[in-house]
Amino acid sequence: MLQNEMNYSNHQNDSVRIVQMTDPHLFADPESQLLGVNTFNSFSAVIDTYLQSKVESDLLLATGDISQDYSPESYQSFTKHVERANVPCHFLPGNHDDPRLMNLHMQGKHMFGHQVVTIGHWLILMLDSTVRGKPAGFLGKSQFELIDKAIADNPDKHVLLVMHHNPVLVGCKWLDQHCMANGEQFLSHVGQYAQVKGVLWGHVHQTYDKFYQTEHGAIHLMATPSTCIQFKPKSSYFALDGLQPGYRLLDLASDGSIQTQVYRVEGDRFSPDNEASGY
Numbered sequence: 256m257l258q259n260e261m262n263y264s265n266h267q268n269d270s271v272r273i274v275q276m277t278d279p280h281l282f283a284d285p286e287s288q289l290l291g292v293n294t295f296n297s298f299s300a301v302i303d304t305y306l307q308s309k310v311e312s313d314l315l316l317a318t319g320d321i322s323q324d325y326s327p328e329s330y331q332s333f334t335k336h337v338e339r340a341n342v343p344c345h346f347l348p349g350n351h352d353d354p355r356l357m358n359l360h361m362q363g364k365h366m367f368g369h370q371v372v373t374i375g376h377w378l379i380l381m382l383d384s385t386v387r388g389k390p391a392g393f394l395g396k397s398q399f400e401l402i403d404k405a406i407a408d409n410p411d412k413h414v415l416l417v418m419h420h421n422p423v424l425v426g427c428k429w430l431d432q433h434c435m436a437n438g439e440q441f442l443s444h445v446g447q448y449a450q451v452k453g454v455l456w457g458h459v460h461q462t463y464d465k466f467y468q469t470e471h472g473a474i475h476l477m478a479t480p481s482t483c484i485q486f487k488p489k490s491s492y493f494a495l496d497g498l499q500p501g502y503r504l505l506d507l508a509s510d511g512s513i514q515t516q517v518y519r520v521e522g523d524r525f526s527p528d529n530e531a532s533g534y
């Protein structure tokens with residue numbers, strides 16, 4: 256097994272339950288706000304909501320934009336929050352992250368930066384869609400090679416591909432400028448594999464559930480609300496949504512099907528600053 260691989264060989268259940276939390280945008284100072292929302296408190300509220308649900312997950316996937324200020328403390332704060340969830344956390348970088356600092360400061364018994372994860376009947380690939388210094392994404396050659404090799408090595412596993420950037424346009428013009436620039440190429444490439452069942456990302460701070468049709472069937476495309484501010488769906492200009500922060504649960508079945516739902520913090524505690532004109 257390569258260093259970049261993690262195999263949960265002791266996994267007992269037929270299916271795999273995943274919780275995804277994304278885009279916490281934490282600061283070194285826990286009092287800091289992002290467009291009117293205290294990101295430390297909102298992330299904490301998301302973890303509380305998850306814990307109160309009493310659902311037990313096999314893995315937590317953190318899909319980038321962990322930090323808003325590139326500080327070591329923001330990554331340490333994330334690690335402390337996640338310890339409360341008591342579930343192995345696999346993370347990947349977003350455009351707001353510094354991957355070097357991330358790997359250095361997201362250390363703990365539950366924190367893992369592996370790109371290839373095998374668990375039960377599933378292969379989960381944690382892809383890096385970031386481009387240094389740019390908000391938009393691009394999937395490089397090394398990531399395509401990783402996908403091809405991991406699927407060749409695990410031909411009997413169903414595949415979930417995970418990344419930060421959206422490979423399809425979500426319908427928000429201002430935000431779609433910063434999508435994965437070669438998303439179409441990515442989807443047509445992975446669509447060749449009958450094993451690929453789902454693609455999961457963060458970045459867009461809103462729920463998205465659609466299907467990409469291939470000759471083998473449909474690939475479930477999923478985006479998940481941020482644990483802090485929410486972007487208004489279908490808005491061509493920058494606009495925040497009053498919806499509360501949230502997370503996504505996924506049940507990956509042994510037959511390759513995916514059951515999934517987004518959950519949000521109850522109430523209206525986290526209201527953004529509606530005067531904000533940019534992000």
Ligand SMILES: [Fe+2]
Pocket residue numbers: 278280320349351458459460481
């Ligand atoms: Fe983000």
